[in-house]
Amino acid sequence: MPMNVPARPGALDLRPLSARSVVLSLLLGTHPPELPVRELVRLVEGFGVGGSTLRAALSRMVAAGDLRRTDTGYRLSDRLLDRQRRQDDAVHPRTRAWDGDWEMVVITATGRGPAERADLRARLAALRLAELREGVWLRPANLARALPGDLDRVAQHYTARPDRPARDLVRSLWPLDAWSATARALLDHIARTPGPADRLTAFAAVVRHLLADPVLPPGLLPAHWPGAGLRAAYTDYQRELIGEVRARVRGV
Numbered sequence: 065m066p067m068n069v070p071a072r073p074g075a076l077d078l079r080p081l082s083a084r085s086v087v088l089s090l091l092l093g094t095h096p097p098e099l100p101v102r103e104l105v106r107l108v109e110g111f112g113v114g115g116s117t118l119r120a121a122l123s124r125m126v127a128a129g130d131l132r133r134t135d136t137g138y139r140l141s142d143r144l145l146d147r148q149r150r151q152d153d154a155v156h157p158r159t160r161a162w163d164g165d166w167e168m169v170v171i172t173a174t175g176r177g178p179a180e181r182a183d184l185r186a187r188l189a190a191l192r193l194a195e196l197r198e199g200v201w202l203r204p205a206n207l208a209r210a211l212p213g214d215l216d217r218v219a220q221h222y223t224a225r226p227d228r229p230a231r232d233l234v235r236s237l238w239p240l241d242a243w244s245a246t247a248r249a250l251l252d253h254i255a256r257t258p259g260p261a262d263r264l265t266a267f268a269a270v271v272r273h274l275l276a277d278p279v280l281p282p283g284l285l286p287a288h289w290p291g292a293g294l295r296a297a298y299t300d301y302q303r304e305l306i307g308e309v310r311a312r313v314r315g316v
Contacts, residue, residue: 075246075249076246076249076250076253076269077269077272077273078253078265078266078269079265079268079269080265081111081112081261081264081265081268082121083108083113083117083118083120083121084121084124084125084130085268086108086111086113086264087104087108087118087121087122087125087131087138088125088130088144089264089267089268090104090107090108090305091131091138091139091140091144091148092140092144092147092148092151092271093151093302093305093306094306096139097139097140097144097145097148098134098137098138098139098140099137099138100136100137101136101137101138102137103137104118104122104137104138105118110260111260111261111264112261122138125138126138129141129143130143130144150190150275151271151275153209154271154274154275154277155271155274155295155298155299156295157207157277157279158207158208158209159206159207159208159279159281160206160207160208161206162204162205162206162281162283162284163205164225164230165204165205165223165224165225166202166203166204166205166223166224166225166226167193167202167203167204167205167207167211167221167222167223167224168200168201168202168221168222168223168224169188169193169200169201169202169211169215169219169220169221169222170199170200170201170219170220170221170222171184171199171200171201171218171219172218172219172220173217173218173219176218184218187212187215188201190275191209191211191212192207192277192278192279194237194238194278195237196237202224202226202237203237203278203280204230204234204280204281204284205223206279206280206281207279230284231284234278234280234284237278238278238280240278240285240286240289241286243273243276243277243278244286244288244289244290246273247273247290247291247293247294248290250266250269250270250273250294251290251293251294251297253266254266254267254270254297254301263301267298267301270294270297270298271298273294274291274294274295274298277291279291
């Protein structure tokens, strides 16, 4: 299954913070995704990143194509703007009323190598499609988005009405109980995590988990689905973090 959840329900994917991950977390949550050097320096100090460590990380990130240097600071590269759009869509998904139709994508290209196949699978999973069987991907047609035009080179897409009951089908495509258990564990962890660095680590895990939410129609979700609560917690955290940034800049 393409859904990115920990192997054990309720397990948390908490990754240690590096200077690079702090900078990316801050810029990915900032609109527009650009911060002055002064603002970055003051902000990362609150997460235990010193000035010399930050400067070295910024140089490496520019060289790697993660950031662009501007007249006053640093901005996400065009490559990472797509990642920010995916993150924004994970936090604020655009949906429409579901009428029972399903999107279906059938892979038609042949002769692709393992890397190309893996890249295509990752793209389809990022579009919140799930694999019914090899080469056949689908989901309820409740997302207000079009499929990328370049998929036409490797796949055909259709509107379908499966005979199988929709609730049974979604449970076979996505591990909903596992996603829900991990979301609740994240909410519990956030509630008892006061330190700035630990909170940033926790909310980075929240974003990764939201990227794996299938964003199903409400009628197909299990009872007490925690997706909305997790999104609300992240939105509150971003508001809190941006407020701290502005306060620190005014205090310079």
